[in-house]
Each structure stands twice: as structure tokens, then as C-alpha cells.
Amino acid sequence: MHAKTTLPPQRRRDPRLDFFRGLGMFIIFVAHLPENTWTLWIPARFGFSDATEIFVFCSGMASAIAFGKVFDHQGWWMGTARVSHRVWQVYWAHVCQFLVIAAGLVAVERSGILISCCGLEQDYVGSLNLWHFFDRTGENLPGLLTLTYVPNYFDILPMYIVILALMPVILAVSRIGRGWVFAVMAALWLAASFRLLDLPAEPWSDRRWFFNPFAWQLLFFTGFAFMRGWLPAPPVRRDLIVVAAVIVLATVPFAWFHAYEASPALLEIRTMIEPLWIKSEFGILRYVHFLALAYLAWIAVGAKGSYLVTENLWGACVGVVQKVGQQSLAVFLASLVLAQAIGILRDMVWGRGNFFVEFLANGLGFAGLIAVAYAVGWYKSQPWRKQKSPLVPAVVVADDMSARSAPRGSGEGERERRA
Known part of the structure; x- marks a missing residue:
């Protein structure tokens, strides 16, 4: 008599996490497509936080699921090894993405196809400030590999690498007590806010990383703490909803350029409070604004994302967005490449500024992200390992x-x- 094998129950994916990660990927593409008029309608135009906050917060939640159980079941050393493996993957993804985009742009520039076919004289390499790399390759190639040369277009993944490397430290501190975790998070954020912790972005100047990882870890580990249960889920209360809505609406005049450019008083206040909403050091108003917006979004999708799981057309669209969210790293890498490629194609074939052209360019990019998500999902399923039962x-x-x-x-x- 054979003993019955009991498999551990599979943890279901949270539909909310995948949905918002996927939504963030689409917004990131819109923000990176050159001269894209759709950027006038992304969240960054109406509030202090934007798609970067969605990416970082959701990455923290996803990391708690992916890596937290390794720390719990196999110990700190194996958990650290698992995180280091992910750091290794993201590091080479960053290097390869830079080389692919830089090589593609310089190839287009030097081919002369833009001038011969379209009469265009766009400096795509210069638009990303990459001529320094080609003019000083001997100096900047080691900088690329050591992350001391980080152009602004390629600054999110280096930030993510450093934050991932902090995860074993946070989990080691959590053994002392959760209060110590939040104290370390706050101390790192304060040190970064006062420029006591910073990383160089290029060898020839004193420019620093645009995204200071020691500041942005505050948001990452907030999402991590929610998913680990270190922070309780906020209650659904009318007064909290009102407070969150007031915070979101009150920031619009200071973030929407039509509002503050029309009012000298608003512009003066916005300039005066810049350290509170600055993006590089993750100003505290960005944190407050994002948490308020996330709270409203969390309520809007229903308990456990019930409004996302439907059998109609809306449910099918949500499923596509969730698929994009499930493959967020691959989709993010593809989005930056697609943004540049589609931007060049748009300039060559249609030109800029036309509503239909912008719709087509963004739609083509969205289709590309969806195709990448499904292709990567198919490869990850390893269909070649599924053997059919012989007759x-x-x-x-x-x-x-x-x-x-x-x-x-x-x-x-x-x-x-x-x-």
C-alpha cells in the first residue's frame, strides 16, 4: 500500500498586486515614449507620486511573497542567497538593456537613414545624454559595470538592485523586533534626505543617482511590511476615505502645471516646499500622497480584489493587465526598448503631434508589452517539459x-x- 503524498497548498496570486503592477508598466511606457502627449494625463501630472511609486511599492509586496518564505523556511543564509541570485539577474538585465538601447540608437544615428529617407536630424543619442558614453568609453564602460555611471533613463533598476541588497539587513533586524525595522527604514530615509547617503552617477561630475535607493527603500519596505503582516491592513472607514480623498485632491493645484503656472502664489508655494515632494530623495509628501491614493485604489477594487475577478469584458481586460504585472521585470525591460524604437518609427513614418499618430504609437507599445508578457509567461511554463502520456x-x-x-x-x- 503506497503512502499518499500530500502536496503543500498552492498560494493564489493576489489579483490586486498583479493588476496594479501591470497598470504601472503601461504608465511607465507612456512616460518614456519621447515627446508623447499622453504624458499630460498620467498620475504624475495630478499628484506628487507617479508610476515609479506603484512599481516600487508593488515590488516590495511581491518580494515579501517571493523571498520572505525562503527566509522563514530555510533560514537567513539561504534567503540571502536567494536575494543575491535575484540581484545578479537584475544587474545583468540592467547592463544588457543599456547596451541594447545605446547600440540601437547610435546605429540609427550613424546609418543616416533618418536624413536620407525622412530629412530628420533628431539626436536620439543626445536626447538620453549618451554621447558621454561613446566619447569616453574607456572611462564609462567600467562605470557602467560598477554602477558608477547611471544615465537618468536607466536609473530605476540600479535603485532596485540596492534596495534588494538591503532586504537581508531588514530581515536580520526584524529578529530583534519590528520596531527596529521601522527605525532603520526611517534612519536610512532621513540620512538620504539630508544627502548623507548618496551614490555617484557619473565619473566626470558630482551628479548623484536620480533615484536615491536609501530614500526609496522607505516605500519598498512599507509594501514589504504590509505583505509580511508587520503592518495591519487599514480599516475601511468613511472618515479615512474622506481624509485620503482630501489629500489627493489638495495636491492637484501644486502638481498640475496648468494650475501652478496660472497662479504665482501656487508656484511660489510649490517651489518653497520642493524638498517635501522632490523625487530623487523621495520627499515625504510623495509618500503621503501615494499612501492616500493607494488606500482609495485598494477600496475601489473591492475586498480581495472582488471587482477585478469578473466573467465579462472588464474581467478579460483585467486579466491582460494582470498578465503584464506578473512579468513586470521583463515587461519593464521591453518597455524602455520599445519606447525608443516606436518613437523613432513614429518620427520616420508619421511625425509628431497628431492625435491619431499618438494613439497609434501608444497602442503599438501597449500591444508590444502584452506580447512580451504572454511570451515570457509561456517560456516560464517550460512547455517542453510537459510530456504527454504514451498510448x-x-x-x-x-x-x-x-x-x-x-x-x-x-x-x-x-x-x-x-x-
């Missing part, structure tokens, strides 16, 4: 049945069993 010839089945039906000890049955 058993009928004569073999018949022989097996006759062997079982023959009396024990009979010559025919014994011969069948031996065969």
Missing part, C-alpha cells in the same frame, strides 16, 4: 488483463507474468 497498445492491455485473471500458480498465468 499503451491494446494488445499489451489485453495481455496484462489475462495475466491478472489467470489463477495463481497456473502455467498460463505464470508465463504471462514472466512475459
